[in-house]
Amino acid sequence: MLWSVLSAFALALCAPWLVRLRPAESGWILALLPAALSLYFFGQITSVALGVPVVESTPWVAQFGIYLSFYLDGLSLLFALLITGVGALIVVYAGSYLAGDAQLGRFYLYLISFMGAMLGLVLAGNLITLFIFWELTSISSYFLIGFRHREEASRAAALQALLVTAGGGLALMAAFVLIGIAGGSFELSVLLQQGDLLFAHPLYGAIVILVLLGCFTKSAQVPFHFWLPSAMQAPTPVSAYLHSVTMVKAGVYLLARLSPVLGGSALWQWSLLSAGALTMLLGAAMALGQTDLKRILAYTTVNALGTLVFLLGIGTETAIHAAIVFLLVHSLYKGALFLIAGIVDHETGTRDIRRLGGLVTRMPLIAALASLAALSMAGIPPLVGFIGKETIYHAVLEAPVAASFLIVLAVLANIFLVVAAAMMTIKPFFGTAASDLDAHGGHGVSAAIAAGPFLLAAAGLLVGLFPALVDARLLTPAAEAIFAQATIVKLALWHGINAPLVLSALTLAAGFVLYSRGAFLARAAQWGGRLAPWGPDRWYRASVSALLAGARAQTRVLQHGYLSLYIFVAFAVVILLGAIPFWLQGLPPLAVWTEQVQFFELIIALLILAAAAAAIRSPSRLGAIVSMGVIGYGIALIFIEFGAPDLAMTQFIIETITVILFVLVIYRLPSYVELSSRSSRIRDALVATAGGVLMTVFVLAALGAGTESRLIDFFAEETYPAARGRDIVNVILVDFRAMDTLGEIAVLGLAGAGVVALLRIRPGKSASRRKS
Amino acid sequence: MRQSLILATATRYLMPMLLLLSVFLFLRGHYLPGGGFIGGLVAAATFSLHAFAYGVKRTRQILRLHPRTYVGLGLLLALGSGLVSLTTGDPFLTGQWEALQFGALGDFDLGTPLLFDLGVYLVVIGATLAILLELEGG
Structure with missing residues (x-):
């Protein structure tokens, strides 16, 4: 059964290519697979009718009880036959209905992917597998409703359907996790054998409500029904297939499937x-x-x-x-x-x-x-x-x-x-x-x-x-x-x-x-028109626009566009969060400086302090930046002095490149027009001082905590035998913690792309963009 | 930016050495301080020196590929080096080593962490240069 689902996805990927190759016959060719699958399921009727479900299982994330299991009994079989049988008819129909549409290949890609997902949903024998196929049907439905994506109404309907069904999907995921906890397994074949166990479990009520939320949104039950009429924006083959025969019945399927496990209580009924x-x-x-x-x-x-x-x-x-x-x-x-x-x-x-x-x-x-x-x-x-x-x-x-x-x-x-x-x-x-109906047109x-x-x-x-x-x-x-x-x-x-x-x-x-009695229908239409604006659609719209308004409001507050304020907020937050543990638990034992301070250490420290003062007092940006560079180099000298050559090396190069970057930026900026006001200087000075004090306390506390870490011994011993390297820092970077490094370089690449994109937005361009 | 003859001449002699330094730093990582990150930064600084001396256009020419291609290649390489271990059944990113003997030249180990570090090297060059060259003028 796994292959029947996979073959649908494989065919979906080939579909655009096939449509380009043979646009006229593509519908008939593509329908061969669903037709063959429906014959296959037809062949299973006899064995399933004997009452023994066909079970298949492939380990997936076995340690969490997640298997790619498939479970074919009478219920799944009926659905599988509908999905593949009607699917074949729909594929043929769509080939003619959308003939000549430049997007036919894309349409088939989505439609046949949906078929695979829906088939997976009804055949799934593991709740997690079922959930994944469930979400895939929501996503492919989103693409299919929004197929005419140039039309505003299609996009809105697609988003509405996705928000409602995927919102229910979240509830369903929670339900499945709870079932897994309460029932001890995600496997349907196991759960179906132990109905009473869940029934008596304290989580039963929560499970039922969450399952119902998932199923009622998917199967368009009142008050979640409003997405289904909107979804009629989709091309008609989609409405026929997804929004009447198959996908909307997924909720009904799941309710039926879980009836032996959860059914029977007053709450459920x-x-x-x-x-x-x-x-x-x-x-x-x-x-x-x-x-x-x-x-x-x-x-x-x-x-x-x-x-x-x-x-x-x-x-x-x-x-x-x-x-x-x-x-x-x-x-x-x-x-x-x-x-x-x-x-x-x-x-x-x-x-x-x-x-x-x-x-x-x-x-x-x-x-x-x-x-x-x-x-x-x-x-x-x-x-x-x-x-x-x-x-x-x-x-x-x-x-x-x-x-x-x-x-x-x-x-x-x-x-x-x-x-x-x-x-x-x-x-x-x-x-x-x-009288104005086009009486001759048509193909x-x-x-x-x-x-x-x-x-x-x-x-x-x-x-x-x-x-x-x-x-x-x-x-x-x-x-x-x-x-x-x-x-x-x-x-x-x-x-x-x-x-x-x-x-x-x-x-x-x-x-x-x-x-x-025509009068009755006219009145019904009138009532329908009068009541329509008061349906749950209105609540959906209201909540979406409230969400967007909230997002806009907080963006206006947080993204004010003043660079100096961003930095101020970032530092202030870090200082506050960093200080909270000290405030709550008191200061840890701090290290006490016992060593004799060397003469050149004193010189470096004085150099850094002087450079910091120069950076603050400098009347030009360039002067401030060069002073900052001096601070960085001074810190690098300290690293060398205390035996951290790789840190020093990195610090030197980073400092150099930072200065180059700053110089390049400043090259484009005007010189200071006005210096910051007295009050904002005092504010900045307070934050800077607090930051410096907190950092000093951190360092002293870290030194005071002693070095009883087992990590040092581990790395010192294991670096060569386990990773065949001798430089601990490097081995940590590329071997022990390579996963972190991989994430970091991905972030670095993205940050580079982001900066380039920002730099490309010139004032003129951005104005024209905003208008459109 | 106006070209300076002194800077251009100095760059001509400095560049090969700086790039050699970058490769040297990269290769000696794992045994001694160095590695892909520092090596990549040195290379990026070198190319930005070239851009100062000869202009961004020439720098983009000698790079041949767009900096973002370096980022992509680097990420692919790092990811690919992690996938090697899957063939032997080890978890993702487990280092795989091959001991190579070069007779009189000595022996050394070649492993996937070297490829991984090469990926880091390329990403650092690419991301840094993407920003620097864009800032220096398109």
């Missing part, structure tokens, strides 16, 4: 039930206020994600069956409808349902496919959507808590779904078009672009007619993985006349009545 029900109802209701095909689809996707979480929250055997069935049902019809929305957009240049009309004459095949998918969405027999809705009603009616209340919510949400399905198909395909619907919707819509019909194709072999193992007990999913189109059937009929009737 009520959180999922309430968030899911709210999302289910709000998503469906808000869809009715939209006029853009893709935004209607986005809100109904929010509804579907809510429904899945809601069903997992009910958590009974039938609810889990319903969740699995609905997962498949939704992927089939929603994938098809998204791709059809893309075709409509492509052919007419608009996705506004108020303008679209009469498309059936222009694209009869697409109209038929759209009708099939919409019928499935509305839950009309014999499509699979009908079975999906029946199982949902069945499960809700059997819910252990508040069944009569929940069934009202479910029926209401489904009535809205019927209306949304009608809105998207009846008028655009069979109604009358707005004709190619096979590549029709293949996806055709196969998805046809599958919806086929599975509806013959549910036995999937229930025992595909859906039963998936349900068993969530339920953690033997269970059998048995689907049928006809169950006899029972409560779900009556509710279904009621739903359809109510839906059509609402749809046929």
Whole structure:
């Protein structure tokens, strides 16, 4: 399984190159891998259906319990099939949808990387591995939403999606670490065996809340749902693939995956039930206020994600069956409808349902496919959507808590779904078009672009007619993985006349009545428009702009642009921090000077003092700098005197180069215009004196502490045997502490690049930059 | 900057010696005070002397590569020298040594720390000169 994930990433890297080589056929060629992978996973159905998960493991950071493990059971298999199967269709579709786009190669790079990441996510058998793939899907989603990166709206939507999902990702990481602590392992195969252990652990509450934060942001549950409609800025194949069939279901996947480990408590059940029900109802209701095909689809996707979480929250055997069935049902019809929305957009240049009309004459095949998918969405027999809705009603009616209340919510949400399905198909395909709609344009619907919707819509019909194709072999193992007990999913189109059937009929009737009353839809749109500015989107915007305003404010305070003040602040902070330990703990024993001071040492000291005085008093910059150089050379002489030749050598050269640097800078500066004021001189003198005193105390304290360090002996003994060197300082630099040196030279290189970049900003250039 | 004949002539004689000193300091590191950092600084100072005497343009010519290329090469070399140890299963940056015999010339050890130090040497030259030459006039 590792290779199946790696092969996707490898293909992603080759994609831009392949697109350049064969732009026309690249979609078909690139789709070969996902198609082959879906065949591979198809071949695994039989062995997984036996109930034994396939486990693979490669050590990664074994000392921390992190393995590249993969775990294939019914649940992962269902997702893997959706990812690779729909993935192949999307890749083919995108080749035609974005044909001629200069960025097609880049698009495939992101899309196929996403496929690899998503596949890794559902196959991962280790929580840390899962987390990494989880974050990779967020990042590739960011690139794909922002694909049209020249447009402001795309960039904003991409950033919003990233901030929300990656923010949830942080919570998830914390959750996984806590699970690792509480459960003693990151391995799913281990954790799934010990559900009760976590349940009784004191960290359980924190774990559940953090997991829910991660899953609810990723799967767009209220109040985090707002990023998903914004994400419709992405090209349509992306919306179809990431934002309806796969990535947004990652949260649902993880909730399902962890259900046997964390599920069963009141906290878990009520959180999922309430968030899911709210999302289910709000998503469906808000869809009715939209006029853009893709935004209607986005809100109904929010509804579907809510429904899945809601069903997992009910958590009974039938609810889990319903969740699995609905997962498949939704992927089939929603994938098809998204791709059809893309075709409509492509052919007419608009996705506004108020303008679209009469498309059936222009694209009869697409109209038929759209009708099939919409019928499935509305839950009309014999499509699979009908079975999906029946199982949902069945499960809700059997819910252990508040069944009569929940069934009202479910029926209401489904009535809205019927209306949304009608809105998207009846008028655009069979109604009358707005007079200004471009009636001739369009490129004709190619096979590549029709293949996806055709196969998805046809599958919806086929599975509806013959549910036995999937229930025992595909859906039963998936349900068993969530339920953690033997269970059998048995689907049928006809169950006899029972409560779900009556509710279904009621739903359809109510839906059509609402749809046929145009006034209702107009009012819904009005309400949608009125409520939109008050959604959580507003809070997101407010918090982002507050963050930016905070950053600007503190930058204004800290980055004032006065060099002398920067130095003042830096020194003052160092002095304060350095003095705190002495203040808190009193002075350590200081060394007492006992040796006779030599005559030339005295001379050097006097030289340094005189040079320091000269530097302060000098009326010119050059004079001050030369005096500073004298101080440096004086210190180097002291180093020689006390037997530190390498320090002295470095000091001499650094001092020389510093003086050269200063001279070069001063060459460009005017001479002193005004000298600093008396008060700032006193302030500087105080800081300088404090710095000098503190440094002296440091040195005396260090000498007074004695030299009982074992390091000296270690280096003296080990330098030759361990590192074959004789100069301790050098050996420390290039061998014992080479990692530090590597970091330091990297910083040095970066600092050089930074200084050069700063020097290149000439006043004229920077002004023009700031304007743009 | 106006060229000074005395400085130009002096530089012509000083440069080879200073560069030799730089290489000497670099090579004797590990056994005696010296090493890549000091050696690199001496070389950088030497090139800035050249720039004073002959102008930045000529200095950039004799350097052949842009200073930032030296930084990149140095970092790659230091990183690469650390990777050698991975082939023998040691942790990153463990010194790997090969004893070389040169008969009458004596023996010496050649190891990855020397490569690492060469990386330091190049980064120091590159970063210092990048700043100095930019300051001295483009």
